Each structure stands twice: as structure tokens, then as C-alpha cells.
Amino acid sequence: MADELLRYRPQFPILARTTYLISNSLGAMPQGVYEAMKGYADIWATRGIRAWEERWWMLAAQVGDEIGALLNAPASSVSTHQNVTTCQAVVASCFDFSGKRNKVVYSDLNFPSVMYFWEAQQAYGARVNMVKTDDGITVPLDRLLDAIDEQTLLVPVSHVIFRSSYIQDARAIIEKAHEVGAHVVLDTFQSLGTVPVDVQALDVDFACGGVLKWLCGGPGVAYLYVRPDLGKKLQPKFTGWFAHQNPFGFEVGPTRYSEPPFRFMNGTSHIPALEAARPGLKIIAEVGIERIREKSKRQTSRLIELAASHEWQVNSPRNPKDRGGTVSIDMPGAQAVCGELLKRDILVDYRPKAGVRMSPHFYSKDEELETAIAAVEEILKERSVSAK
Numbered sequence: 001m002a003d004e005l006l007r008y009r010p011q012f013p014i015l016a017r018t019t020y021l022i023s024n025s026l027g028a029m030p031q032g033v034y035e036a037m038k039g040y041a042d043i044w045a046t047r048g049i050r051a052w053e054e055r056w057w058m059l060a061a062q063v064g065d066e067i068g069a070l071l072n073a074p075a076s077s078v079s080t081h082q083n084v085t086t087c088q089a090v091v092a093s094c095f096d097f098s099g100k101r102n103k104v105v106y107s108d109l110n111f112p113s114v115m116y117f118w119e120a121q122q123a124y125g126a127r128v129n130m131v132k133t134d135d136g137i138t139v140p141l142d143r144l145l146d147a148i149d150e151q152t153l154l155v156p157v158s159h160v161i162f163r164s165s166y167i168q169d170a171r172a173i174i175e176k177a178h179e180v181g182a183h184v185v186l187d188t189f190q191s192l193g194t195v196p197v198d199v200q201a202l203d204v205d206f207a208c209g210g211v212l213k214w215l216c217g218g219p220g221v222a223y224l225y226v227r228p229d230l231g232k233k234l235q236p237k238f239t240g241w242f243a244h245q246n247p248f249g250f251e252v253g254p255t256r257y258s259e260p261p262f263r264f265m266n267g268t269s270h271i272p273a274l275e276a277a278r279p280g281l282k283i284i285a286e287v288g289i290e291r292i293r294e295k296s297k298r299q300t301s302r303l304i305e306l307a308a309s310h311e312w313q314v315n316s317p318r319n320p321k322d323r324g325g326t327v328s329i330d331m332p333g334a335q336a337v338c339g340e341l342l343k344r345d346i347l348v349d350y351r352p353k354a355g356v357r358m359s360p361h362f363y364s365k366d367e368e369l370e371t372a373i374a375a376v377e378e379i380l381k382e383r384s385v386s387a388k
């Protein structure tokens with residue numbers, strides 16, 4: 001059967017030159033980004049300071065809504081930031097860690113940047129409870145749920161684990177957190193754009209992620225969803241003039257907070273990155289996450305099947321329902337193999353305790369999976385010959 005999604009390939013120049021299997025790290029750049037960047041330069045060059053009023057000021061909220069549509073978030077509930085670590089800092093700054101309810105629970109398979117941030121919050125009274133993985137692939141759900149108790153304030157967890165692509169049971173985690181009065185910060189960086197996410201159906205408190213991987217939006221834009229009832233009352237201490245009710249009043253004294261999404265922003269927004277993000281978001285919305293997910297399950301299953309015919313270690317769940325868009329495959333000398341693949345224009349990455357991560361996206365051809373696995377075989381053969 002013809003793969004209908006391949007018709008999007010001409011919109012991504014790099015696909016003509018490489019085998020692109022790295023959307024877990026950096027999605028392919030849409031052709032439309034050239035025009036978006038030219039538009040950015042043109043408005044700056046011709047409209048000068050008026051660009052703020054005419055376009056730039058509202059862009060942060062507009063792009064937030066475009067991302068929000070993919071999350072099924074209500075309008076104005078998504079603010080934009082530079083990266084996920086900043087989003088988590090904004091959330092942390094809404095809470096007080098000096099009381100009895102000061103526990104922060106997460107898994108050691110969270111993305112390290114975020115863990116470094118939470119570790120550092122111990123200086124302000126946060127008590128970190130990190131639940132350890134047994135197999136390096138999955139998070140033990142029972143132990144995670146047990147750790148969430150009446151003293152838990154926040155549960156910042158990845159929806160899909162970056163190393164293994166394991167999908168956590170977000171619903172169970174959110175239900176347990178709500179039962180005991182804790183809040184969940186769901187990091188959807190490795191899910192949104194390849195695995196369906198519905199923040200309203202999940203009733204999650206906060207969700208954050210970035211656009212540079214599965215959303216083909218480039219570096220520099222992250223998003224923070226805040227559930228509207230919380231959005232009305234929380235007061236981030238990491239704040240700034242964009243969050244003020246009257247930013248151009250330049251008032252002195254405490255912030256009078258505006259409504260979301262600006263309430264959760266702080267300083268001047270990152271206009272070039274916001275402009276660059278839009279073509280990718282538009283394409284993802286048009287393709288639709290359900291179709292992307294169906295294809296992804298099929299192609300990642302195929303990759304696992306191809307890898308299984310070798311004695312390589314697959315560090316991703318075998319069952320497609322537990323797996324996001326990536327397959328992590330470990331083989332002898334995996335880091336060097338990754339370097340060789342890059343030289344051959346097969347774009348993948350290597351992560352310790354994961355191996356080579358391969359991530360087909362809606363624009364990938366089935367043949368490209370065979371190409372990548374055949375290249376690994378060849379590289380390993382060449383390396384074993386040269387080692388003799």
C-alpha cells in the first residue's frame with residue numbers, strides 16, 4: 001500500500017540528501033523556515049520598533065495556542081519559553097518548599113537537565129525522591145506511585161523516556177498525585193508530535209516540552225501548559241514584565257499578574273525562534289498525530305525486527321503500545337558505529353546506556369530502515385576485519 005505521508009518529503013530539504021532518523025533529537029527543517037526567517041528579517045528591517053505592536057508582542061501567545069491545539073489545551077493556557085528546564089523553573093517558582101509538603105518525586109530516567117534543576121532546588125527545601133529503574137528501559141510504576149504521598153508537592157516526570165522511548169502511564173501517575181494533593185508536571189518533549197497527548201483528558205496540572213524534535217520547530221521554543229484553574233491563581237516568582245498586567249506602565253513595586261499565558265512568561269520573548277517554529281507546527285497539525293503514531297508503531301516495530309536478527313541489544317519496549325517513536329539499539333562499539341553512520345549521511349545519535357537511537361518520523365521511507373540497519377552490519381563487519 002502506498003505511504004500517503006511520503007508526499008510531505010519535498011517540504012524537508014535534508015531528506016533528499018540523508019537518511020534522516022534523528023527526530024528524537026532534531027526534527028528535519030521544513031522548507032518554509034527559509035521564508036519565515038526572511039519574513040522576520042523583513043519586518044524588523046522595514047517596520048522597526050512597530051514590529052512589536054504589529055506582530056511580535058502577541059507571537060509568544062499565538063505560537064502557544066498553535067502548540068496548545070496539538071495538546072488539546074484550551075486557548076491561552078500555553079506560554080512559550082526558551083527550553084524545558086526554564087518551564088520547570090517557572091512551575092517550581094509557583095510553590096513553596098519550606099513547609100511539610102515539600103517532596104518532589106520522579107524517576108532516574110527523567111531527562112538529566114531537568115533532574116539537575118530539581119536537585120538544585122534542595123537548597124530551597126525541596127526533598128527529592130528519585131525512583132530507580134530496574135532495567136534501564138522502564139520505570140517501576142508501583143514504586144513511583146508508592147513514593148507519591150501526602151508530603152509530595154510535585155511530580156515532574158517524562159511522558160516518554162528519552163533513553164528508551166518507554167511510555168509512562170501518565171494517567172495512573174496523575175490520578176495518584178491528585179488523590180494525595182500533589183501536582184504533576186508532565187514532560188511531553190518526547191511524546192508530543194509522535195504519541196497522542198490530551199492534557200484535558202489527562203487532567204494534568206502542567207505539561208511542558210519543546211518543538212525541536214518531533215514538531216520540526218527548531219531550537220529555542222519550549223511550551224508550558226498550565227491547567228486553567230491553576231493558571232488563574234498561581235503566582236510564579238520567576239517572573240518579569242511580560243507577566244505584568246500593565247507592562248508598558250513600568251510600575252514600581254510588586255507585580256500585578258496578568259492572565260495566562262503571559263502570566264507565566266517573564267522577559268522579552270525569543271522572536272526568531274518563534275517564527276522558525278511555525279512551519280513545522282503547521283505541517284504536524286495537517287498530518288495529524290494519529291496518522292503519525294500509526295506509522296511510527298509500524299516502522300519502529302520493523303526496526304526492532306531487523307535488529308533482532310542480530311545479537312544486538314534492543315533497549316526499547318518490544319510492545320508498540322509501550323513505545324514512543326524511537327528504537328535504541330546497542331551493539332559492540334555503538335558510539336563509534338554512530339560516528340560512522342553520520343559520515344555516511346545516516347543521521348542518528350548515541351546515548352550512554354541506550355546505544356544508537358533511531359527515530360523514523362512521518363516523512364521516513366520504509367527502505368531507509370533497511371539502509372540504516374544494513375549500514376550498521378557493514379560497519380561492524382569492517383571493524384571486525386580491521387581489528388584482526
Ligand SMILES: Cc1ncc(COP(=O)(O)O)c(C=O)c1O
Pocket residue numbers: 082083084085086111113114158160161162187189190210222
Ligand atoms: C524528555 C526531555 N526533556 C527535556 C529535554 C531537554 O530539555 P531542555 O529544553 O531544557 O534543554 C529533552 C531533550 O533534549 C528531553 O528528551
